[in-house]
Amino acid sequence: MDFSYNDLQRMLHESAETYAREHGDFERRRRLMASAAGYAQEDWKLMADLGWLALLLPEEHGGIGGGPVETMIIMEALGRALAGEPYLSTAVLGAGCLLRHGTPAQRDACLGPLASGDYRMALTHREEGSHENRYAVSLRARPDGDAYVLDGAKRMVFDAPHAQAFIVSARTEGDSAARNGITLFLVPAAAAGLAQQPFRRLDGGQAAHLTFTGLRVDAAAILGRPGQGAxxxxxxxxxxxxxxxxxxxxxxxxxxxxxxxxxxxxxxxxxxxxxxxxxxxxxxxxxxxxxxxxxxxxxxxxxxxxxxxxxxxxxxxxxxxxxxxxxxxxxxxxxxxxxxxxxxxxxxxxxxxxxxxxxxxxxxxxxxxxxxxxxxxx
Incomplete structure (x- = not known):
């Protein structure tokens, strides 16, 4: 395995290092973490302008077709700068999920705004009592005609307060600890039946507990295949x-x-x-x-x-x-x-x-x- 960076990765590394030096002043970051948003909108816009939000996307979606190594390079710089932007939630998990598991309609509707910085996402998966079992999902998605009705709660949803959409894991069949029977849905943050309880994390970042009460989503909102969300x-x-x-x-x-x-x-x-x-x-x-x-x-x-x-x-x-x-x-x-x-x-x-x-x-x-x-x- 060759551990050296290629030309693109070296250029990305230099760009990320520059960002960390110029935007990672600790006193500035302290003020931003205490603000309502938790980060500077101009920094998020700069990430979009640098192409970081579209890093994983192919050229036809305005990206450069990057992967895990390129993501690691950016994340290391953000870690050094103590950046509070929702990069992991949106540009890594959100974009990656849409790109690899979304339908063409979902990708066409979401990836463009995501790459420009106008669409933020959050993975909504952890539940009370799930501990470290990644397949422990109790939130139920009940079929209702050509739609599903979601009822249940999620805990510790990172970057939830300012997200426009959530990737929600729900149980469509089986018991709450089974690997099979999980289905993922793309749920708008403004959907009726969704309530948030925001709070600050130990590290100063933002998160929220989410409650779903009779929330109705179309089958077109499914990410991946029904029942195979694991x-x-x-x-x-x-x-x-x-x-x-x-x-x-x-x-x-x-x-x-x-x-x-x-x-x-x-x-x-x-x-x-x-x-x-x-x-x-x-x-x-x-x-x-x-x-x-x-x-x-x-x-x-x-x-x-x-x-x-x-x-x-x-x-x-x-x-x-x-x-x-x-x-x-x-x-x-x-x-x-x-x-x-x-x-x-x-x-x-x-x-x-x-x-x-x-x-x-x-x-x-x-x-x-x-x-x-x-x-x-x-």
């Missing part, structure tokens, strides 16, 4: 894990770099604290953990891009390693900064919060270790 979910999970691992790399790199700089300028006993061997060892541990996560993340995304049979295993390995590495890097960054590392005025704490949220998304470290061990319940 296949779509598996696909979305794979791409989400690859992208999130990339974002975590950016967060860890930011914590590492900030700590390294602090060790150079903070003085104790008449010299920089970075000259003390014990602190140098801790910094090396952080760097080693970061590079271990980087290698597995790149390998996993390359395998996913090539549809290799080992992609699923590599993704679980990457997600497990990222969870471990983020703890080593985050705790090291905070401890080497001392008391100030725990304050909200310092970026390492904000990045560590985001890395902690990432660790819980789409399967924790323990969950993926269980999958690697062959646990049938994982």
């Amino acid at each position: 296949t779509v979910l598996d696909d979305l999970y794979a791409h989400a894990i690859g992208a999130l691992c990339g974002e975590a790399l950016g967060a860890m790199q930011a914590m590492h770099d900030a700590t390294l700089e602090y060790l150079k300028v903070r003085r104790q006993f008449g010299r920089p604290i970075g000259t003390f061997q014990a602190l140098q060892h801790r910094q090396v541990d952080m760097y080693t953990a970061l590079e271990e996560a980087r290698s597995l993340t790149l390998a996993a995304n390359m395998a996913l891009a090539e549809s290799l049979p080992e992609a699923d295993r590599l993704l679980s390995m990457a997600k497990a390693q990222v969870g471990k590495s983020a703890r080593i890097v985050g705790q090291g960054a905070i401890q080497l900064h001392g008391g100030i590392g725990m304050t909200e005025e310092l970026q390492v704490g904000a990045h560590f919060k985001r890395a902690t949220v990432i660790e819980a998304m789409f399967g924790s470290r323990q969950h993926h270790l269980a999958r690697l061990a062959g646990d049938p319940q994982a």
Whole structure:
């Protein structure tokens, strides 16, 4: 497997690095996270102008036909910039789901506005008590003529408050834990019978609990094949894990770099604290953990891009390693900064919060270790 970037990926990397430098000022990001939207609309528009929102789309839809590696490159920059834009929800999961599982009518109606930044989406899947079983779906979709009626609730829907549409998993047959019998629907956020309860996440981002009460959708809203939504979910999970691992790399790199700089300028006993061997060892541990996560993340995304049979295993390995590495890097960054590392005025704490949220998304470290061990319940 060739780990080097091609020409397109190198250009994308340079563009993403520039964005992170120019738009990732921590004080600016703090103000944006506290705002009503949680991010700057001009930044979202810039992503559209740069072609990032259409990254996965083919040329006929205004995209460049990118894949998991290109997504990872952008997500790493967004992680370093502590960006709050709903890029994962819209440009990765939303666009990817429409592109690979949507009907021609759905793609024609949604992909153009999505690429221009006028259409945001959110995956609506997690339910109370589902824990880490990705097939635990209790929200029911009852057939009613040529339509379906949805009743139930979803929890912790990331980026829900400003989304125009939701990818909703519902149970059309079978019991609530069965893999078969799940169907995915594209549901407008303004649909009658849909209520939101918005809130802020640990990392400052936006989310909502959703309640569906007699919500009626046409059969044309189905994504993929009826009753076989588990296949779509598996696909979305794979791409989400690859992208999130990339974002975590950016967060860890930011914590590492900030700590390294602090060790150079903070003085104790008449010299920089970075000259003390014990602190140098801790910094090396952080760097080693970061590079271990980087290698597995790149390998996993390359395998996913090539549809290799080992992609699923590599993704679980990457997600497990990222969870471990983020703890080593985050705790090291905070401890080497001392008391100030725990304050909200310092970026390492904000990045560590985001890395902690990432660790819980789409399967924790323990969950993926269980999958690697062959646990049938994982």
